[in-house]
Amino acid sequence: SQTIHQWPATLVQPVGSPLSLECTVEGTSNPNLYWYRQAAGRGLQLLFYSVGIGQISSEVPQNLSASRPQDRQFILSSKKLLLSDSGFYLCAWSRKQGAQGLAGSWETQYFGPGTRLLVL
Amino acid sequence: GESVGLHLPTLSVQEGDNSIINCAYSNSASDYFIWYKQESGKGPQFIIDIRSNMDKRQGQRVTVLLNKTVKHLSLQIAATQPGDSAVYFCAENMGAGNTPLVFGKGTRLSVIA
Numbered sequence: 001s002q003t004i005h006q007w008p009a010t011l012v013q014p015v016g017s018p019l020s021l022e023c024t025v026e027g028t029s030n031p032n033l034y035w036y037r038q039a040a041g042r043g044l045q046l047l048f049y050s051v052g053i054g055q056i057s058s059e060v061p062q063n064l065s066a067s068r069p070q071d072r073q074f075i076l077s078s079k080k081l082l083l084s085d086s087g088f089y090l091c092a093w094s095r096k097q098g099a100q101g102l103a104g105s106w107e108t109q110y111f112g113p114g115t116r117l118l119v120l
Numbered sequence: 121g122e123s124v125g126l127h128l129p130t131l132s133v134q135e136g137d138n139s140i141i142n143c144a145y146s147n148s149a150s151d152y153f154i155w156y157k158q159e160s161g162k163g164p165q166f167i168i169d170i171r172s173n174m175d176k177r178q179g180q181r182v183t184v185l186l187n188k189t190v191k192h193l194s195l196q197i198a199a200t201q202p203g204d205s206a207v208y209f210c211a212e213n214m215g216a217g218n219t220p221l222v223f224g225k226g227t228r229l230s231v232i233a
Binding site: 041043059109114 | 128152154156161163164166169171211213220223224225226
């Protein structure tokens with residue numbers, strides 16, 4: 001079965017410090033990968049998505065960046081955190097259209113447990 | 121989108137009653153829809169999905185209804201339990217390959233014991 005991991009689970013960082021959040025997927029290959037941010041009591045904001053190694057699409061211009069150095073690894077980074085970067089960060093994966101051998105619809109996105117980031 | 125910044129609407133339901141959560145979707149070309157449940161401090165979890173060639177699909181205690189004429193999706197939860205308290209999101213796939221789902225703004229379901 002497929003599993004998605006995120007770490008750390010919780011992070012408290014000072015303003016101006018760098019950030020690196022990691023997401024990895026197991027049990028599948030060549031997934032589509034996504035980063036979302038969720039402010040407290042709010043909806044899901046898509047930040048980045050990737051259809052392959054080194055391929056990143058940015059949905060919202062900001063001081064965050066994403067990288068996909070390996071097939072099943074997605075990293076969210078920042079060089080200098082802002083107070084407004086606080087939130088709940090969620091990674092998700094989905095399989096490619098036409099991918100075989102997995103149950104369920106290819107369009108379904110599966111979410112990780114999230115990282116709660118507090119910038120002080 | 122603009123819905124991301126809005127506080128979530130809340131639905132309060134008595135334990136044992138049925139819950140109905142509604143969602144209006146945006147694109148008439150969308151052909152696949154999903155409901156997610158997000159408990160506090162956790163990532164959203166898949167509940168049930170439906171394709172545009174169907175108007176109803178049932179799961180365990182949940183039913184999804186799709187009305188393509190008015191672009192409306194609903195999630196019905198039978199005999200609501202305290203464990204159903206969560207935020208529920210609808211999502212649509214706009215029919216293009218390998219593109220992200222578009223999520224609704226979410227509804228907070230609060231079950232009164």
